[in-house]
Amino acid sequence: MRSAEDIIEKLKRSFQTPSRKDERIKVVVVCIVISTTFWFFSALNKSDYISQINYPIEIIFDDEGYIATSELPDRIPLEVTGGGWDLMTRSFGFNMNPISIRLSDPDASNHILTSTLRGQLTPGLDPVIVNYILEDSLTFDIQKRAARVFELALDPESISLDPDYRIVSPISINPKTIIWTGPEKLINARDRLIYVNAGIENIDEDVNETVNIPDLPEFFNSNTESVEISFEVVRMMDVEVDLNVELINFPDSIWSVDPSVIKVRYRIEETKFDVADTLGIRLVANYQSMNPSDSSIAIQAITNQAYIEELRLAIQQVKGQNNE
Structure with a gap:
């Protein structure tokens, strides 16, 4: 097998040999790639690199009796020292088995102190050395x-x-x-x-x-x-009838009111409608409530039928007349 020096020397001779421009560019590119590769592998052989990595963890609890209401942490950020090869493999997650953290009473606290996990981290990283755990605690919310x-x-x-x-x-x-x-x-x-x-x-x-x-x-x-x-629902019917005004407390029968018939409107459920229902409505003109200045009397609408609703009169008052 040829040494690296032999390969580089051959590339130099190829570059010095007259050729087309694009062939010389290819040789330059190959030289750069090889040089970079040698530098990269040489750098990885050093043993005193400081880097940051995330170590995988797994929080385990009784998920039938408890519910996690926020995303559980699955990494612990660390500052570590080690060789280039070791740090590279761990940066990609190789050679790191997740730490299992079992919570027997998960709603008793909402955090775990990361310092309590240092003893579990060290064996999984060897020969990489843990300098610092970059977070003091891991927080979560797990409820019954x-x-x-x-x-x-x-x-x-x-x-x-x-x-x-x-x-x-x-x-x-x-x-x-x-x-x-x-x-x-x-x-x-x-x-x-x-x-x-x-x-x-x-x-x-x-x-x-x-x-x-x-x-x-x-x-x-x-x-x-x-x-x-x-x-259940029912249709409401609009009813309109003309009713006579009933006179009460008038001195004698020679009195009358004008108008003597008033149009009445009301609503009633369709299932309860009956023409006889109008007999349950009385329009009353009481002589004792007559206004002496203009002989006007306010009409009272009286009904004993609760299912007659929205009772309205076309005229609210009448005038008393002495027909003597």
Whole structure:
């Protein structure tokens, strides 16, 4: 096998030999590559380099009973001294078996002092020497896994009724509760009432829908993904009738009021509508409430039927007249 000196000498002669320009450039490039390679390997043979490397670690805990709510550290930064070859291999992660850090009670503390790991680092790096551990501690957040029961309610803003309809039954949610599992501190901080977004618009018939529960917070699990929502609606009818004004406490029958008939408007559920319902509405003009200055009397609308709603009069007052 030829020595390096023989190879270099041959390259020199090739370079001095008349040739095309591009061939000379190739020779120069080869010389540079060989020189750099020799320098590189020579440098790696030195034994007093100082460098920084990251040593791999693995934090182990009972992941069925606990949840890590942040990314766990997987490296320890070190300043080390060693030979070039040793430092190069470790910089690429070779010859470094991860240190296993077992936590029996992971929520008791949120950090580990790196000084306690020095004894485990040294054997894995030999013959490289650890000068300093560049971080004082490794921090993490590991919490107990806890389960809590949450009540469900329909978000009223998530449904809209057709203007002529209204809800006439209790809103049923099945199941009424769900169980969320997650980090203890996070799950205890949440409100125990969870609003379900139905996302239903222009409702004009009874509702019986399967609705997804809200998106789970990070690190949470649920025992169910959807619930059944149901309720009944009814159409509201607009009714308009003309009713006679009833006179009370007037001195005698020669009195009258003008007008004597007033148009009345109200709303009622379609299922409860009956023409006879209007008999339950009285329009009363009380002589004792007459205004002496202009003989005006405010009309009282009286009804004993609770399902008559939004009762409105076309005229709010009448004038008393003595027809003598």
